Structure formats: structure tokens, C-alpha cells
Amino acid sequence: MESGSVTTPFGRRSMTLGMLASQAATRRIEPGQSIDKWKLYRALCEARPLLGITDRALAILNALLSFYPKGELCEDNGLIVFPSNAQLSLRAHGMAEQTIRRHLATLVDAGLLIRKDSPNGKRYARKELGGELREAFGFSLAPLLVRAEEIERLAAEVVAERLHLQRLRERLTLCRRDVAKLIEMALEEGAAGNWSAIHLHFRSVVEQLPRSPSAEQIAATLDELEMLREEIVNQLEMQVKTYNQGGNAPHTERHIQNSNPQSITELEPSFETKQGATAEDGSEGRAEPTEQIQKDEAKIDPVSGTHAASAANAALRSFPLGLVLQACPEIMAYGPRGAIGTWRDLMAAAVVVRSMLGVSPSAYEQACEIMGAENAATVMACVLERAGHINSAGGYLRDLTRRAERGEFAIGPMLMALARTNSPIREKTG
Missing domain, CATH: 1.20.1270 (Substrate Binding Domain Of Dnak; Chain:A; Domain 2)
Structure with missing residues (x-):
């Protein structure tokens, strides 16, 4: 059993005030005080950040607790364990003895263990003739019993x-x-x-x-x-609130605006026929011919229809789909089923890219009205290809649309520059 006197460490280890305070605290253990050792160990694991100990030090403490024969830490059962470093290594998953000594020192400095060294520094126990334990030299677990309430409180703080x-x-x-x-x-x-x-x-x-x-x-x-x-x-x-107070007029205006037969919607993009093609040529996914669209617009508003579809749209020519995909390969991943085979697929992919880049529906619809459906989709493919160099895709598209309306923008140079950049020959030589 423990003698209760102050013990000093063996060999070169020096005595500290912290060790003296830990030994003095063990004298305040109340008679019959006990606690489940594994419950306390779980609280120690939770409170580890506040106690300043490592997970490997806890592994050593776990091994020491496994040598304690009872499930309850109690002074009546004795609180000293005396395994050798070799035995500790076996129960600490083969940890090196030098590492074990370092972590044992950490536990002692943290006030969780007390060394009770023998005259020669070895760990052992002496028994009476009847087999009762008379005195043991090793590590005292008494600080754990003394600090049980503190450890549980710290664990609760960490959990909270x-x-x-x-x-x-x-x-x-x-x-x-x-x-x-x-x-x-x-x-x-x-x-x-x-x-x-x-x-x-x-x-x-x-x-x-x-x-x-x-x-x-x-x-x-x-x-x-x-x-x-x-x-x-x-x-x-x-x-x-402002919109609701406006009555039915905004709804009517919005309805009239969307009734433009050349407008593009996200669910069903419309297409224009290329210059020089007839309705019977009909590439897949095309809507009604440009001439018919212009006639319908002329019936509604001859001035706006002639200006938007005829003047600006005629200034831009469409390019082959293969050239567009060669110059802008990134847009193919956004096509139906991850591929683009027709202009309808490119239009559908352009609508997805528009939403992804933050381009408003009105900006894209205006681009389709001024440039044409195919050209607007081609421009969106180019914008996606250079998205890393463009701060605002929506503002960039509106600027291109205004320039196209004034006849100051051509898709060809932009498309050819991207085609040269993404050319297979350039990739091989680069």
C-alpha cells in the first residue's frame, strides 16, 4: 500500500514543485472515493486539448490503466501499477521504449501520474507472507482519482x-x-x-x-x-412591392415583349436559316426561314423588324459547326448527353452556359435578336472558352451585341484566334 510520504524521483530526474503539489493533493482523497477507470479515461480523451497531452500519451495511460486489476479506481484497492517498459510496449501496440519514457514524463508533468521510484529505479512490488501486497514501486494513479471532477468538467467544456x-x-x-x-x-x-x-x-x-x-x-x-x-x-x-403596386400593366408589357417570334427561350431555342439556304434545305433543328420571320416582324412593326433582323443580322455570317466546335471544344461538355452534333445541340448548350456564367436571359435574348440564333450560340461558346479572362460575361455579351447592332463586330477574327489556339497541330508542337 502507499506510504503517504513524499517521494523523490530516482537518478538524474529532478524534483519539481508540481510533483510536490501532486503528491500533496493525493492526501486529500476522501475515504471510499472511487470512479470507473474507463469512464474517466473517456473524459480524459475529451479533455485532452485543455490538459495539454498528446494522443500517444493517452495511449500509454490506457496501457497503465489496463494493468490496474479493478474496474474502479479506489484507494482501498491500491493505486500503484508497476509494469515494465517492455510490458507497456506490448500493450501500447509496440511503441518504442524511448518513446514510452518520453510520454510517461509528459503524463507526470501534466499532473496525471506520480512516480514512486524504488531505491534502484526498478518497478516491482513486495508482498506479505500471506500474499498481500505490502509495498509497490511504479506509477501512482492517485492524481486521476483526485482530479476526476476537474477532468469531467473540462471534458464537458470541450464537448460544449x-x-x-x-x-x-x-x-x-x-x-x-x-x-x-x-x-x-x-x-x-x-x-x-x-x-x-x-x-x-x-x-x-x-x-x-x-x-x-x-x-x-x-x-x-x-x-x-x-x-x-x-x-x-x-x-x-x-x-x-413596387412590382405588385404597378397593377396589370407590367404583366401586359412582359407578355407583349415575349411574343416576339424570334425570341429564344431556355426550353425550346429557335434557329435561323443560313444565308442562301431555303426552307426545304432544312438542317436539323432549324425553325422557320429568315424571310418568313422578317415578314412576320414587318406585320407587327416594319421599322423594328427591318432594323433588328435585316440590318445587323445580315452583317454577320454563320460559320460551319465543325469550325465552331474546333475553336470552342469546352462547350461540348454542356450539350445533350455530353455531346454536340447539330446546331440545335449547340443552342441548348449555349443556354446552359449562359445560366452558368451569370448572363441574364434578356441579354442573351437581345444577342439572339441582333446577331441571330446560331451566331449568339457561337459567341457564347467563345465566351466560355475565354471565361477566365472575362470579368463579367453578361456585360461582355451586351457590349458585343451593341457593337454588332452598329455593324462594328465580326465573329470571324475571334473564332479563328480560338481555332489557332486549340489547333491539334499547336498542341503537338507546344
């Missing part, structure tokens, strides 16, 4: 902090999703506002977070994103 961090992460994820979806919706619907600047601010706030943020960092980022979300919602709700 972890749950708090988890809840903050969940709230941050939800808030990030809300802001991203609201900005995307505002861009899709063409809501008034500087959404590009708002999106840049959103990205800057999110990217400030480190890879492994603390609870304080997450809370600060969450506050900023919640404020941003509230501002976005307020701005959109004000526009919804």
Missing part, C-alpha cells in the same frame, strides 16, 4: 465548445447558401441593383475564413453574412 462550433458551422452553411441563391435569383430575374459588387463582397467575406476557423472567426463571418442577407432580402422585397 465542439457542439457550439458545429451549430455555428451549420448556420454559416445555411446563410452562405441563402446569399448565393438570392444573388443568383436576382441575376436570373434581372432585378435592379449592383449584383456584381454584392457578389464580390460576398466572396471576399467568405474567403477571409481560414481553412480551420475558430468559433470566434466563424461567428464574425456569420454576422457579416446575416447582415448581407438581410440587406438583399429587403432590396428584393421592395422591388416585389
Whole structure:
């Protein structure tokens, strides 16, 4: 049994005030006090960050506890274990003895173990003639029993902090999703506002977070994103109220605007016939011929129909589909079933790319009206190919559309430059 006197370490190991305090604390063990050793060990694993010990030190402590014969740590059962380093190595999955000694010293410095060294530094026990244990030399587990309440309290703090961090992460994820979806919706619907600047601010706030943020960092980022979300919602709700107060006129105007037979929708893109082709030639996926479209537009508004379809559209000529795909191979991944075989497939892929790059439906529809369906799809393929060099795909497309309307834009040079860049011969020589 333990003598209760102060013990000093063997050999060159020096005595410290921390060791003396740990030994003095063991004298305050109340009679009959006990605790389940494995329950306490689980609490130690939880409280490890606050106790300043490593997982390998805990593995050594686990091995020491396995040498304690009882399930309950109690002073009546004796609190000293005395396995050799070789035995500890076997129960610590073959850990080297030098490593074992280093981690044992860590546990002693952390106040979780007390050394009770023998006169020659060996670990052993002396028994009475009747087989009862009289004195043992090794490691005392008494500090674990003394600090049991403290260890459980620290473990509860770590668990609570972890749950708090988890809840903050969940709230941050939800808030990030809300802001991203609201900005995307505002861009899709063409809501008034500087959404590009708002999106840049959103990205800057999110990217400030480190890879492994603390609870304080997450809370600060969450506050900023919640404020941003509230501002976005307020701005959109004000526009919804204004829209509702306008009565039926906006609905009527929107209906008239979408009744243009040459407009392009996301579900069923329309196509124009190439210059010089007839309706009977009919490449797959083409709609009615250009002449018929112009006649229909002339019936509605002769001035606008002649200007939009005749003047600007006639200035741009279409290029072979094979050349477009050679110059812009990236758009093929967005075609139906991951391939593009016809102009209809290219048009469908262009609608997908438009949404992905944040180009508003109105901007793309205007491009189709001014340039023509095939040329607008070709331009979208070129924009996708150079997306890394374009800050705002929507603004870039609108600028090209305005230049095409004035007769100052030609697709050929842009397409040929990309074709030279993506040429198979260039790839081999490069």
C-alpha cells in the first residue's frame, strides 16, 4: 500500500514543485472515493486539448490503466501499477521504449501520474507472507482519482465548445447558401441593383475564413453574412412591392415583349436559316426561314423588324459547326448527353452556359435578336472558352451585341484566334 510520504524521483530526474503539489493533493482523497477507470479515461480523451497531452500519451495511460486489476479506481484497492517498459510496449501496440519514457514524463508533468521510484529505479512490488501486497514501486494513479471532477468538467467544456462550433458551422452553411441563391435569383430575374459588387463582397467575406476557423472567426463571418442577407432580402422585397403596386400593366408589357417570334427561350431555342439556304434545305433543328420571320416582324412593326433582323443580322455570317466546335471544344461538355452534333445541340448548350456564367436571359435574348440564333450560340461558346479572362460575361455579351447592332463586330477574327489556339497541330508542337 502507499506510504503517504513524499517521494523523490530516482537518478538524474529532478524534483519539481508540481510533483510536490501532486503528491500533496493525493492526501486529500476522501475515504471510499472511487470512479470507473474507463469512464474517466473517456473524459480524459475529451479533455485532452485543455490538459495539454498528446494522443500517444493517452495511449500509454490506457496501457497503465489496463494493468490496474479493478474496474474502479479506489484507494482501498491500491493505486500503484508497476509494469515494465517492455510490458507497456506490448500493450501500447509496440511503441518504442524511448518513446514510452518520453510520454510517461509528459503524463507526470501534466499532473496525471506520480512516480514512486524504488531505491534502484526498478518497478516491482513486495508482498506479505500471506500474499498481500505490502509495498509497490511504479506509477501512482492517485492524481486521476483526485482530479476526476476537474477532468469531467473540462471534458464537458470541450464537448460544449465542439457542439457550439458545429451549430455555428451549420448556420454559416445555411446563410452562405441563402446569399448565393438570392444573388443568383436576382441575376436570373434581372432585378435592379449592383449584383456584381454584392457578389464580390460576398466572396471576399467568405474567403477571409481560414481553412480551420475558430468559433470566434466563424461567428464574425456569420454576422457579416446575416447582415448581407438581410440587406438583399429587403432590396428584393421592395422591388416585389413596387412590382405588385404597378397593377396589370407590367404583366401586359412582359407578355407583349415575349411574343416576339424570334425570341429564344431556355426550353425550346429557335434557329435561323443560313444565308442562301431555303426552307426545304432544312438542317436539323432549324425553325422557320429568315424571310418568313422578317415578314412576320414587318406585320407587327416594319421599322423594328427591318432594323433588328435585316440590318445587323445580315452583317454577320454563320460559320460551319465543325469550325465552331474546333475553336470552342469546352462547350461540348454542356450539350445533350455530353455531346454536340447539330446546331440545335449547340443552342441548348449555349443556354446552359449562359445560366452558368451569370448572363441574364434578356441579354442573351437581345444577342439572339441582333446577331441571330446560331451566331449568339457561337459567341457564347467563345465566351466560355475565354471565361477566365472575362470579368463579367453578361456585360461582355451586351457590349458585343451593341457593337454588332452598329455593324462594328465580326465573329470571324475571334473564332479563328480560338481555332489557332486549340489547333491539334499547336498542341503537338507546344
